[in-house]
Amino acid sequence: MASTRYALFTATLCSGLGLLLASPLWAWDGVVEKQTFEMDSFTTHGGETIPNVTVGWEAYGELNDARDNVILITHFFSGTSHAAGRYEVDGQPTGYWDAIIGPGKPLDTDEYYIISSDTLVNLNAKDPNVTTTGPASINPDTGEPWGMDFPVVTIRDFVEVQRELLESQGIESLHAVMGASMGALQAIEWASAYPDRVERLISVIGGGVADPWLLATLSAWAAPIRLDANWNEGNYYNGEPPTDGLKEALKLVTLNANHWQWANETFNRDWADEARDPAQDINARYAIEQTLDDIAAARAATSDANHLLYLVRANQTFMAGHGESLEEGLAAIEAPTLMLYSENDLVFAPEGVRGTAELIESDGTDVTLETLDGNRGHLDGVVSINQASDTLRAFLQ
Template identity: 35%
Template sequence: MSLPCRIVAGVRGAIPRPSPTRISRFGATITTREPSNQVSRHIHHQTRRQAQSAVQAQPQPEPAVPESTNPALSFPCLDAVESRSASLSRRSLSGPEPSYTSGKHLDFHSKQPLLLDWGGILAEFNIAYETWGTLNQDKSNAILLHTGLSASSHAHSTETNTKPGWWEKFIGPGKPLDTDKYHVICTNVVGGCYGSTGPSSIDPANGQRYATRFPILTMEDMVRAQFRLLDNLGIQKLYASVGSSMGGMQSLAAGTLFSDRVGRIVSISGCARSHPYSIAMRHTQRQVLMMDPNWARGFYYDGIPPHGGMKLAREIATVTYRSGPEWEQRFGRRRADPSRPPALCPDFLIETYLDHAGEKWCLEYDPNSLLYVSKAMDLFDLGQEHRTRITKVRQENSGKLQAFMDGKTLAESANADLCNLTLPEQPYEEKEQAVDEATASEAARDLLGATEPPADLVAGLKPLANTPALVMGVASDILFPAWQQREIATTLKRAGNRNVTHIELGEEMSLFGHDTFLLDLENVGGAVKRFLG
């Protein structure tokens, strides 16, 4: 109102005489008139109250907070992750980042659909591959080289891609895979991201990336796709199927699926069925990746890839790839910079090594490919019971494949929900099981490879009864422990195979753990060369 404003301005003489005030109360109208001195006191008190309220409304300075006894720690490792996200955010505006590639390679494109073990269908698919050496006239000298989880087809340098390959020292004239004798073929697996069809590929049905619409895979699915390539190349029978780690699993799968088309098998640091420890480690890697907000349930291709989750997944994997003895010699308890105070970010040399391994790799491999390919490893089991179940599932889905070829959509075909997972209503709880001492002792001996292999596994490897096999393991390997290769060798022998060569490298021969197959040219390479002849 104007009246208090005039008082605040100090123009007292300009105060008008108050007019009668009409107050409505309980339906009656009462007219009142305040004496002029009362009006003056009323205005004075009202103004003082407003002034006090104005003072109270002004922001008061907060009381000073005493400084902490210690300063806050810095986190350069997190700063680096945030900086990378910001950089990728800017780059993603011009298209999907990054581009997963391994350089120039050959391509085989199959327009015939591929029915997968768990009911998925690839309407068509691509296989990236590279070759070394010359295929002879009757095409009998071909070796199919299977890769590890994240490797590309680039096992050795070529004229069109001179970058050293992941098995560079093992392939070439006079080398373990002697290109003067053999025609070596290496593929990127289906589900990968180095040229073969995988989650980052375009779905021909809708022109969009598959992402997590890509179907669940198995090792056998990957092998069937590889043999489509061999059919296209006119190779009826392989001289040998060779692989390490996941490739060692695939090599065995190739022999069981196509026993009449594989002349020899080499399985290095692999297994005939995945075991709980390796499944648990791969599960952990998938979980840290899927918990990265940038993963976006697999649909991240036009935005920021989940590089943080990938970095952590790779660090976990690296822990399983090498061994304690090697790290003891290589790093010990040394810190990167002993002159500085300890930090929560990488501080010990082993921590900086893991950090570097994750940082270097987090944008080199498609995160969704890691999920799908690692899950395929978990599902691997050459036991007869599992093979029988999968064969039945494939038979049930044969009509689904035919319906697809007849032009029907997936939703219109039978068993369209086969790949959907429903979690149990009650969470898993450990149940006590009565185990007698004899059973416990038997289980302990089994871990040491001292007992007979399971009859189920012996039955599952029967197709390999007449296939010469080299099985190699490394004592320092914690991801695929040496007892798992002993299990393969013993099982093959019990299945009737009289030509099994089993070699186990003790820690005195190799401290490199699971990665020994990549590094030990003398022991691993020498054994392969002798076996192939």
């Protein structure tokens, strides 16, 4: 026992010494401070001007003097800028990519300044840690929430707000831009619109265009909100919000973003209430229905229904480069590209990911395609990202 203890002690000591020797003087402690970025006005790519635009942002690691160690993280449909760390000193890490962002991790906060911002029309408008501008925001011209009068915004607009945020910190170029799903669309748009500012592109579970399948899938997500009588053409801010419709929309998002392997390995055919047999009671339910409902209800509590409709539209309008042709939009990308995807993705078809890679590669740009395994389908790009750690580490160097 004594020798085992000694060995353990030695290992701990050496590991500690190694960490001490390898670490910079400053090391991120994992606690995140949410900050906000304000613009007096923002003009969309479509030509509409929105006054008083504010978005939240957070960063991990330190910006170096040359301001050339920046990695921008762009978030997914239901996500926020909270990619890593925790908000409270004693809290557990709650950032969605905490597995790969931190001291010594592939996106190493000892080396990189990693920054992430809430998009416009962010879904989680009622989350106290989220700051966004969208239909739920007050239109300063009327003093009332914008509702459906808010201009349509696109992935390109999300990118332009990020560009302004970065420029406000004196950042002109990105060591890398990385995002999952809707975040991949933003990352691709960055590399296409600003090829001289993006040194590396990492697209996770996303592709170069919203294909017809995605147009229809997104349309299905929007439908339950418009069906809810409380939606009232988007004018619900002085009354009851369309919570039932929002919940059903979020249930579809959860279901589509997963895969039958997850459903069939996680759930069974149990009833929601063991006293109510679904074969005897038309209003009884199965446990999986109740669980999906509970997840949706929790998410709905911090979400805004109109914001979901605007996010659906932002994704639907996406074609890399936002120009006449997808081929041109993707050929404009010069950054070496890493594309991580799942063969079980039910949102971004694997064929579309591979087709995007081919178009980026068409003029000689280097593209690496790698699959993510797991039973979550699309969501493996978020929850199973750690399996790409070695690939990410190598790609970023």
